Amino acid sequence: MVVQEIAPGIFSVGALDHDRRLFDSLIPLPQGTSYNAYLVRGKTKTALIDTVDPAKELELVTNLVKAKVDTVDYIIINHAEQDHSGTLPMIAEIFPGAKIVVNDKCLDQVKHLLDIEEERCMVIKDRDTIDLGGKTLEFILTPWVHWPETMVTFAREDRVLFSCDFFGSHYSESTLRVVEWGEIYRASKRYYAEIMMPFRSSVRENLEKVGTLDIRMIAPSHGPIHTEPRLIMDAYRDWTSDTVKNEVVIPYVSMHGSTEKMVNHLTDALRERGIRVLPFNLVVTDIGDLAMALVDAATIVVGTPTVIFGPHPQAVYAAYLANLLRPKTRFITVIGSYGWGGKTVETLKGMLPRMQAELLEPVYIKGAPGAQDMRSIEVLADRIAAKHREIGILGKG
Amino acid sequence: MDSYQCTICGHIYDPAKGEPSMNIQSGIDFSKLPGDWHCPICMASPDKFVKV
Numbered sequence: 001m002v003v004q005e006i007a008p009g010i011f012s013v014g015a016l017d018h019d020r021r022l023f024d025s026l027i028p029l030p031q032g033t034s035y036n037a038y039l040v041r042g043k044t045k046t047a048l049i050d051t052v053d054p055a056k057e058l059e060l061v062t063n064l065v066k067a068k069v070d071t072v073d074y075i076i077i078n079h080a081e082q083d084h085s086g087t088l089p090m091i092a093e094i095f096p097g098a099k100i101v102v103n104d105k106c107l108d109q110v111k112h113l114l115d116i117e118e119e120r121c122m123v124i125k126d127r128d129t130i131d132l133g134g135k136t137l138e139f140i141l142t143p144w145v146h147w148p149e150t151m152v153t154f155a156r157e158d159r160v161l162f163s164c165d166f167f168g169s170h171y172s173e174s175t176l177r178v179v180e181w182g183e184i185y186r187a188s189k190r191y192y193a194e195i196m197m198p199f200r201s202s203v204r205e206n207l208e209k210v211g212t213l214d215i216r217m218i219a220p221s222h223g224p225i226h227t228e229p230r231l232i233m234d235a236y237r238d239w240t241s242d243t244v245k246n247e248v249v250i251p252y253v254s255m256h257g258s259t260e261k262m263v264n265h266l267t268d269a270l271r272e273r274g275i276r277v278l279p280f281n282l283v284v285t286d287i288g289d290l291a292m293a294l295v296d297a298a299t300i301v302v303g304t305p306t307v308i309f310g311p312h313p314q315a316v317y318a319a320y321l322a323n324l325l326r327p328k329t330r331f332i333t334v335i336g337s338y339g340w341g342g343k344t345v346e347t348l349k350g351m352l353p354r355m356q357a358e359l360l361e362p363v364y365i366k367g368a369p370g371a372q373d374m375r376s377i378e379v380l381a382d383r384i385a386a387k388h389r390e391i392g393i394l395g396k397g
Numbered sequence: 398m399d400s401y402q403c404t405i406c407g408h409i410y411d412p413a414k415g416e417p418s419m420n421i422q423s424g425i426d427f428s429k430l431p432g433d434w435h436c437p438i439c440m441a442s443p444d445k446f447v448k449v
Contacts, residue, residue: 105440144405148440201404202445354407 001062003039004176006225007158007217009135011039013048013063014221015056018172023083027194028286031187032172035083036221038162039067040155042132047074048098049153049162050221051087060087061094074122074130076101076137078164079150080109084221089114101130103141105149129156140210142166144202146195152210159216165195166206167232169223178224181231186292187223188232192239193291197325204240207233244298244330246393248384250279251290251322252303253314258337258368263303265374266335269381274394282314287321294327298393299384300357302348306338310347319351326354331387333360333380337367360384401427401446406439409449 004012018032035052037060046069052060064072072095077085080102088110092100099122102110107123110116124130126141136156143150145166153162169187178184196203211233218226226232248270254260267277278293294300300322304315311319322329332355334345345362363380365373388394398412410416410430415423418437421430427446435442 144441144445199405 001059001066003063003067006038006176006219007155007160009041010155010158010160010219011041011067012176012219012225013037013039013060013067014050015052015059015063016172016174017053017056023170026287027170028288029170030286030288031170033170033222034172034176036176036219036223037084038219039064039069040132040135040137042135044133045073045131046071047076047101047130047132047137048072048091049076050078050084050164051075051091053083054086057087057090061090071095072098073132074099074101074137076139076153076162077106077110078153078162078221079147080106080113081147081165082113084164085110085114088116092116092120101139103139103149103151105143106151109147109149140213142206142209144199145206146199146203154213154215159214161210161213161215161218161229162221163210163218164221166203166210166220167218167226167236168220171223173224176225178226178228181228184224185231185235188235189239189295190288190292191222192236193295193325193327194288197239197291197295197327200240200326200328203236207236207240239295242328244328244391244393245276245296246274246388247276247278247293247297248299248301249290249293249297250277250301250303251282251285251315251318252279252336253282253305253312254303255305255307255312258365259303259305259335262335262337262363262365262369262373262377265369265377266301266381269378270384273381273385275381275385275388282318287318290318291321291325294322294325294329297327297329298388298391299331299333299360300327300329301332301380301384302334302336304334304336304344304348306336306342306344309342311344315348316351319348323352323354329355329357330391331360331384332357334362334364335377335380337365337369339367358387360387398424398426399448401443402449403436403439403441404445404447405441406436408436408438410446
């Protein structure tokens with residue numbers, strides 16, 4: 001429980017959660033996470049920006065006591081998801097005079113998610129400001145980064161952007177600063193893949209919108225503070241761009257080794273053709289790593305045997321996730337083997353309505369792969385290489 | 398009359414069907430939907446829709 005002054009009159013009052021290992025009962029957290037909340041003290045008014053996950057409510061309250069806060073005039077809710085807003089009911093009770101600052105979509109959500117009374121709320125519009133006395137907070141609506149109500153708050157004089165989930169990372173860093181950019185780049189990319197990628201075009205639009213601000217520091221609601229905003233903003237420009245990389249991601253599962261042989265042969269064939277390959281054995285895969293690989297790859301090849309009449313459930317899970325995350329993948333196909341029949345390829349195809357990728361001819365064979373099947377795998381590798389050349393990401397070779 | 402698709406969640410507004418869950422009858426052009434209309438699936442505003 002530590003209060004840190006991150007800029008003059010601006011304090012971090014949130015909580016680290018270094019040993020949390022799962023988010024949304026879905027997303028692995030190899031580095032834990034943090035729920036960052038910030039206190040902004042002007043000459044006349046005080047604002048609290050976001051709260052913390054209810055599991056850490058005591059920590060937020062203790063920090064406010066340590067910071068000797070006797071009045072909060074505004075509680076700003078950038079995002080209604082409970083890992084940031086969950087402690088709002090308690091904070092609103094402790095500071096009965098505080099106005100809860102929300103946009104219209106957020107108002108609807110805090111009423112339904114947290115039972116907040118409308119009378120406590122002050123509804124703001126895009127670019128509205130509040131004056132704390134020498135500190136101006138400007139609200140910028142950034143819908144679908146990653147919910148309908150998401151917004152960011154900009155402290156104009158100090159040039160600090162309180163970006164909530166935008167530019168965040170699940171990373172528990174005691175200094176709250178980026179110590180090693182490489183590590184935070186990876187954690188941020190993973191976070192982007194899991195949380196932001198389904199809304200890539202909205203993220204890109206809002207990146208441009210906040211890009212017009214003169215930002216000195218980005219203080220997100222998860223992970224460390226960026227004191228070199230250009231690094232994370234350039235990374236977001238890259239991830240949200242339409243450019244794909246000369247990479248093939250192969251999420252696969254194998255039961256008796258046939259599909260695995262095909263995956264290994266395809267991996268070698270693609271390597272020989274100058275293509276980067278990222279195979280993921282789904283039995284041992286951290287889905288965050290797989291999501292991160294999907295950010296850039298031009299092609300996905302799903303490797304799965306047929307179980308009973310359809311794809312292996314591990315492959316179904318991966319396909320379902322990929323369809324939800326909607327990466328910018330350009331080409332997709334399926335390889336694998338079946339014993340007596342089934343509808344594996346059709347079932348998988350039907351699971352990907354949101355993907356806008358071109359389907360390449362699958363290599364789906366009966367039994368263990370023989371020499372002819374391995375040649376079919378090489379033909380597939382040729383086809384993938386040709387497609388990568390067509391879109392200009394692989395040289396003539 | 399054209400159908401429009403939500404670029405956020407993929408939902409399609411088809412004027413021939415209307416939007417029964419929102420009491421929007423069939424036969425209403427996308428441009429004639431009420432001012433506060435939004436995607437019934439993800440709440441996105443009409444500017445997030447593209448013609449399909």
